[in-house]
Amino acid sequence: MDIGPIWRAMLRNKAGFVLIALQVAVTLTIVVNAFGIIQERAGRIARDSGVDEANTFAFASVLFTDYEREQRKVLIDEDLDLIRNVPGVVNAVASNSFPLRQGGWSMGVALEPGNQTPESVGTAIYFVDEHGAETFDVTVIDGKNFTPEQVTWSLEDDNTWPAYGIITEALGKEMWPDDAGSYVGKTMYINDNDPVNIVGVIDTLQAPWESWTGVERSMLVPQRRPSEFVRYIVRAEPGMRDKLMPEIEAMLAASNKDRIIRDMTTMDDVRKLAYVGDTALIKILGFIVVLLTLITALGIVGLASFNVSRRTRQIGIRRALGATRPSIVRYFLIENSIVSAIGLVVGSALAIGLNIVMVEAFSLEPLAWYVIPAGVIALWAVGQIAVAEPARRASNISPAIATRSS
Amino acid sequence: MLRYYLKLGILSIRANWALSALMVAAIAIGIGACMTIVTVRHVMADNPIDHKNEQLFHVQLDNWNPNDPYEEPNEPPEQVTYLDATALLEAGRAHRQVISFKSDRVVQPEGDGVLPFQEVVRATSADFFAMFDVPFRYGAGWDAAADRAGEKVTVLSTPMHEQLFGGEDSTGRMLMMNNEPFRVVGVLDDWHPVPTFYDLNNNPYQGPEAIYTPFSLAVTGEWGSSGNNSCWKPPEDGGYEGYLASECIWIQMWVELPTRADKEAYAQFLDDYVMEQKQLGRFPRDLNNRLSTPEEWMVNREVVDDTVSVLLALSVLFLVVCLLNTIGLLLARVIRRRSDISLRRALGASKAALFRQYIVEAGLIGVAGGLAGIGMTWLGLRGIENVFADYDFIQYLVTMDWQMVGLAVLLAIVSALGAALYPIWRACSVSPASTLRIQ
Numbered sequence: 001m002d003i004g005p006i007w008r009a010m011l012r013n014k015a016g017f018v019l020i021a022l023q024v025a026v027t028l029t030i031v032v033n034a035f036g037i038i039q040e041r042a043g044r045i046a047r048d049s050g051v052d053e054a055n056t057f058a059f060a061s062v063l064f065t066d067y068e069r070e071q072r073k074v075l076i077d078e079d080l081d082l083i084r085n086v087p088g089v090v091n092a093v094a095s096n097s098f099p100l101r102q103g104g105w106s107m108g109v110a111l112e113p114g115n116q117t118p119e120s121v122g123t124a125i126y127f128v129d130e131h132g133a134e135t136f137d138v139t140v141i142d143g144k145n146f147t148p149e150q151v152t153w154s155l156e157d158d159n160t161w162p163a164y165g166i167i168t169e170a171l172g173k174e175m176w177p178d179d180a181g182s183y184v185g186k187t188m189y190i191n192d193n194d195p196v197n198i199v200g201v202i203d204t205l206q207a208p209w210e211s212w213t214g215v216e217r218s219m220l221v222p223q224r225r226p227s228e229f230v231r232y233i234v235r236a237e238p239g240m241r242d243k244l245m246p247e248i249e250a251m252l253a254a255s256n257k258d259r260i261i262r263d264m265t266t267m268d269d270v271r272k273l274a275y276v277g278d279t280a281l282i283k284i285l286g287f288i289v290v291l292l293t294l295i296t297a298l299g300i301v302g303l304a305s306f307n308v309s310r311r312t313r314q315i316g317i318r319r320a321l322g323a324t325r326p327s328i329v330r331y332f333l334i335e336n337s338i339v340s341a342i343g344l345v346v347g348s349a350l351a352i353g354l355n356i357v358m359v360e361a362f363s364l365e366p367l368a369w370y371v372i373p374a375g376v377i378a379l380w381a382v383g384q385i386a387v388a389e390p391a392r393r394a395s396n397i398s399p400a401i402a403t404r405s406s
Numbered sequence: 407m408l409r410y411y412l413k414l415g416i417l418s419i420r421a422n423w424a425l426s427a428l429m430v431a432a433i434a435i436g437i438g439a440c441m442t443i444v445t446v447r448h449v450m451a452d453n454p455i456d457h458k459n460e461q462l463f464h465v466q467l468d469n470w471n472p473n474d475p476y477e478e479p480n481e482p483p484e485q486v487t488y489l490d491a492t493a494l495l496e497a498g499r500a501h502r503q504v505i506s507f508k509s510d511r512v513v514q515p516e517g518d519g520v521l522p523f524q525e526v527v528r529a530t531s532a533d534f535f536a537m538f539d540v541p542f543r544y545g546a547g548w549d550a551a552a553d554r555a556g557e558k559v560t561v562l563s564t565p566m567h568e569q570l571f572g573g574e575d576s577t578g579r580m581l582m583m584n585n586e587p588f589r590v591v592g593v594l595d596d597w598h599p600v601p602t603f604y605d606l607n608n609n610p611y612q613g614p615e616a617i618y619t620p621f622s623l624a625v626t627g628e629w630g631s632s633g634n635n636s637c638w639k640p641p642e643d644g645g646y647e648g649y650l651a652s653e654c655i656w657i658q659m660w661v662e663l664p665t666r667a668d669k670e671a672y673a674q675f676l677d678d679y680v681m682e683q684k685q686l687g688r689f690p691r692d693l694n695n696r697l698s699t700p701e702e703w704m705v706n707r708e709v710v711d712d713t714v715s716v717l718l719a720l721s722v723l724f725l726v727v728c729l730l731n732t733i734g735l736l737l738a739r740v741i742r743r744r745s746d747i748s749l750r751r752a753l754g755a756s757k758a759a760l761f762r763q764y765i766v767e768a769g770l771i772g773v774a775g776g777l778a779g780i781g782m783t784w785l786g787l788r789g790i791e792n793v794f795a796d797y798d799f800i801q802y803l804v805t806m807d808w809q810m811v812g813l814a815v816l817l818a819i820v821s822a823l824g825a826a827l828y829p830i831w832r833a834c835s836v837s838p839a840s841t842l843r844i845q
Contacts, residue, residue, distance in 0.1 A: 015832070019734040026727050030720055037716065062524055064512035064584045115639060117473045157644030191640045229510070260512060260522050273796055280793035281713055285720075287789070288439070292724060295435065299731045302428070306738045358719070362712040 006335050016303050017339050024343030024379060027296045029350040032375040033358065034285040036367045041278040047215075049099040050204035052137035053267040055090070055236045057245055058098055063228040065258035069156055072226035075256060082255060083232065083248055084131075088240035093135040094230050096127050097208045099218075100267070100274040104208030109219075111175065113193040121174050123167070124207030124218040132220050133166070135235045136205055141169065143184035143200035150199070151222040161191045162223045166200040170216035210274045241266060293379070297386040304332060304390035308397075315394055316401030325395035332391035333384060340383040344376045351375070408766065415767035422739060426771065429735050433775025433818055433825075436728025438782020441814045443714065443721045445783065446790060448810060449803050450611070450710045454599030455538060455700050458662075462537070463669065464703045465494070465659040467680060468694035471638035475691075482694050484607070484707070485634065485655040488625070490683075495531055499675050500661035501668065502537045505621055506530030507657050508605065509629040513617070514582040515570055525566075526632060527583070528605075528615040529624030535561070535592075537662050538604060543567075545577035545592035553620040560588040566616035567593045581617075586627070588619065600802045603700045605658050606707040607634045611799040631656040653688070661697075673697055729825045736768070736829035744836055751838035764830040765823065772822025776815035780806075783814055 010017050061079065063072065076094055083092040097104035105127075108120035126132065129151040133140060143166070150164045165188075167175075172183035187195050196219075207215045236244050245264060253261050272279075308315070315328060351372055358364050419426040453459060467490055468482035476483040486494075491505040506528055514522040534540070535547035544567075548559050560581055567576050567590075581588045601610035628646040633656065641652035663669045676695040683689050698706060740747075747760065787804040794800040 015737055015828070016734060019730050019737070023727050023730045023734075026723055026730070030723050030727075034720060062510070062512055064514070064522060066585070115473055116471055120474075155644075157648070159640050159644050159648075260524065262524055276794060276796045277711075277713065280790075281717075283793045284717065284790070288720060288724060291435070291439075292727060295432065295727060295731060298428075299734055302731075302738070303734055306741075310741070354719075358716060362716055364716070 003334065003338070006331060007338065010335065010338065016306070020300060020303050021339050021343035021346065023296050023299050024340055024383065025347035025350055027292050028344055028347030028372075028375050028379055029354050030292055031289050031379070032351045032367060032371050033354050034289050035375065036355065036371055037364065038282050038285050039368070039371075040365050041282050044210070045275050045278055047206070047210075048204050049206045049267075049271070050136065050138055050202075051099055051267055052235055053271060055238055055241050056135075056137070056233065056267040057236070057241055057265060058101075058231060058233045058267070058270070059249065059264040060262050061230045061232065061252065061259050062262060063259045067228070067258070069226055072228070073153060073224075075259075076224070076226060076230055078255070079230075079232065079252060080131075082251060083234055086244065086248060086251070088237050088244050089248075090235040090237055091131050091134040092232060092234040093128050093132045094224065094232055095132065096125070096225070096231060098126070098136070098231070098233050098267075098270075099206040099208060100210055100270045101208040102210070102274060106207070107190050109171075109175065109188045109190050109196070111188060113189045113195075115192055121171070122214050122217065123171050124209075126205070126218060126220050127223045127225055128220050129222065129224055133202065135233050136220075137235060138202040138205050140166070140200045141203050142182050143198070145200060146220070146222040151224065154223050154225045159191065161194040161196065162221055163195060163197050164199050164222050165190075165196040166202055166220040167198055168202055168205050168216060168218050171219060172198075172201055174214070174217060293382055296379075297382050300336065300383055300386040301390060304336070304387045305393075308332075308390050308394045311394075312397055312401060315397045316399055319397060319399035320402040328395040328397075329388075329391045332387050332394060336383050336387040337380070340380050344379060347379075348372050348376065407762075411763045411766040412770070414763055415770045418767055419770060425735055425739055429732050429771050429822075430774045430778055432728045432731045432735070433772065433822055434778035434782050436725035436821070437775060437779030437814055437818045438786050439721045439728075440725045440817065441779060441783040441810065442786030442790060443718045444813070445787060445806055445810045446803055447710060447714050447718060449600065449805065450714060451704065452600065453603065453701050453704065454601075455603055458539065459699050459701050461662055461664050462700055463661050463663055463672075463697040464700070465661055465676070466696040466698070467676065467689070468691045469653055469655070469689050470691055472690035474638070476636075476638075480694060482696055483636065483655045485636075486657050486659050487653055487655055488650045488657060489688075490679075491657040491659050494659065494676075494679070497675070497679070500663055500672055502533040502662035504531055504534045504537050504604075504660045505657050506534060506604070507624075507631045508615060508633050509624060510632040511583045511617070511629070513570075514585070516582075525617055526615050527617040527619055527624075527629075529619050529621050529629060531621045533662075534604075534618065537660065538599075540597055541595035543593045543595040544575045545590070547592055547618075548620055553622055556623040556626050557620065558586065558588045558623060559591045559620065561592040561594065561618040562590060563594045563614070563616040564596060583617075584627075598802070600799075601704065601709050603704060604660060605633065606704065606709060607658075609799070610707075610709060611797075611802060613799065613802065625650070663697075669697060725821065729821055732822070732825045733828060736826055737832065740829045740833045743833070747833055747836045748838055751836065757834045760834050761830060764833055765826065768822050768826030768830070769819060771826075772819035773815065775822055776818030779814050779818050780811055783810075 080092060080094060083089060105125040106122050107125050108116040108122055110116065110120040130146045130148050133145045146164065146166065152162060167183065175188060176183060176186065183198050183201050186198050190196050205218045207218050209215060234248065249261050249264050318328065355367050359366050455462060465486060466482040466484065467486055469487060470476045470483055475481060495503050495505050508526050508528050510524055511527045512522050513525045532548050532550045532553045543564060547561055548557065552559060570581065571579055576590050576593060579590050581590055598613050600613060602614055635654055635656045637652060637654035639653055641648040641654065643651065661672060663672050673695065677693055680689050680693060680695060750760065783806065787806065791800055791804045
């Protein structure tokens, strides 16, 4: 069929088609940008924290009675002894934080001693003993785990940092970007002037802040800290977590009445809470995309139905002159394709424009190359589906209409 | 005349029931999407201390690393050190001054079988309540003398008071925290500023603390801050004493300066103070003090999440699509009514009269769309509440006030009238006899 007559017929009644084309354009703009954001957020959620999330839980012990430093050390040792000996526990550690928790300790590390400069690199700090690696489910890919002799209690009135550290591969890459060899044995400086000897490199252990750009950088520090507030992280054997949580909570609550056990939480819940915003945004944007596509489709149905009823006589005449039903259907499909094509070209330009603005203003990632073409094909298909039913009705108009005068 | 047009409008809406319902629905959905986000943004950006915005100032001093600003490009730290907070409080050069921080404490309720629990406590100097217009139900706050003396007194929020002591006046009763007794001197009336403008660190939507104690008492008791702590160089000595003497920032400071002149004088005083400290070898960076109103401070700390702005942009575009849809529907109606219009024109109706009639009709649709839009906004807010159910503070962000209800209706009417302009213009330009001829 010739596009020419269809195009000229559309020009005689531009307004309705212009409106649909604009709707398609704005819809494409929103849909592809929303999809871009959904993709980015889903990617963030999919990142590995490094921890054996399905089998790990954590809680805090808060002393509210004055204990001497030595008493606090004894309590932590007792607690860990109790926990590690419960059947079903793989390992446990007392630390200051864990991945996805949103709160933690960060320090700047540098290649040279001295005050922090813009060149120093930020890293998350996890204070652990030699059980840390197994509890956090990290693999030492180079060097060794801490030996018990390397792990020390922090000293009162002494801010010096331990001389050993295990770093993530990402932290090593950030510190020595040009160095292809092993990071083990290298020295970096923390707390301005304290040297850290790298004894091991681990694969993945995220920092506690999922929204931080340096989230892959963390360091295990072999120090134990006898404070009133201690976080315990426990890794259970598969399937044992839910049984162990109340058991261990009751056990520790009973073992010492001068403290409270609180913030008992699974890593699954910690992850959920960390990504509430991202998950919600994905749902909201998904809803917007579906609703908007539906509204635009309804607009197309409306215009097509209106055109069918307005052109009833003309369609009857065409039928009487020998046009087949498929050719009437094809007329509406082609008409819709033309409107969609114009809208989608304009929409692609708008989508790129909006994306550039959003990348600038909100530091989002630019759209992947295939998102716009995919959106174009999808919306074109939606338009064709929307117009199908009115077109079918048009093709059912009887040729006899032509003989009736209105 | 307006009455007649209203009647005509209602008749016409009734005659084209389905088409009108579609238009109302399109406007309502667009308004609902838009207003849901606008409402959340409105609550997030709300300034709970608007009436004192010109008199309250957040204090920042730049004691940071000479080689590296606290935040690019040259932002001073968002909190102050203990050294500076106490020195400025002691100097007392503002009308009122507040230094405060939050700390985790364990509350031990009376009675057997009631378990102790942890609570965030705000340790603050005495002016907090007067400065931020905090209402009291019973008793009052403490005075500067009590603060200096480190008296073990405390002020509770109404919910905390009810949880611990039931409904009766609890002033004079004792509250145990970390095995130390505190005398209750005051109970706050309902007070729930969102965001908590006086401390925007961590989560400012969680609402205010439920327990307040004197600042100096907290320091004597060596309480740690449970908010942000940042240091650009390690404390020279260990322990709590070393921490107090360090360049670490962890205290929020506000001053009340009733007039412009007061503000200028105080800014000068801060500059002088920092210059003096430079003599002692502190403050290695250039002079960079700052006084911000609550409004300025919230903008600076980006209280409104970027995500909300992205959603706002998308929801406005969403409304545009809904309006394009409405324009299309109105246009269809005009074309259908052509013969009607040309007949009326032939009988002597002026273009202006037709314009007035159709604009009234569009206004009616706008009002209906706005009312339905309020319902849609309510649904939208419930949806937001649902997807953010894991945030326990979400309920405070999804409330609609009359301002928002009014804005919804206004936006709907403006949108409907805007959408109607082109179709009405088309209707008015129908020539008197054109359609009659065909018939």
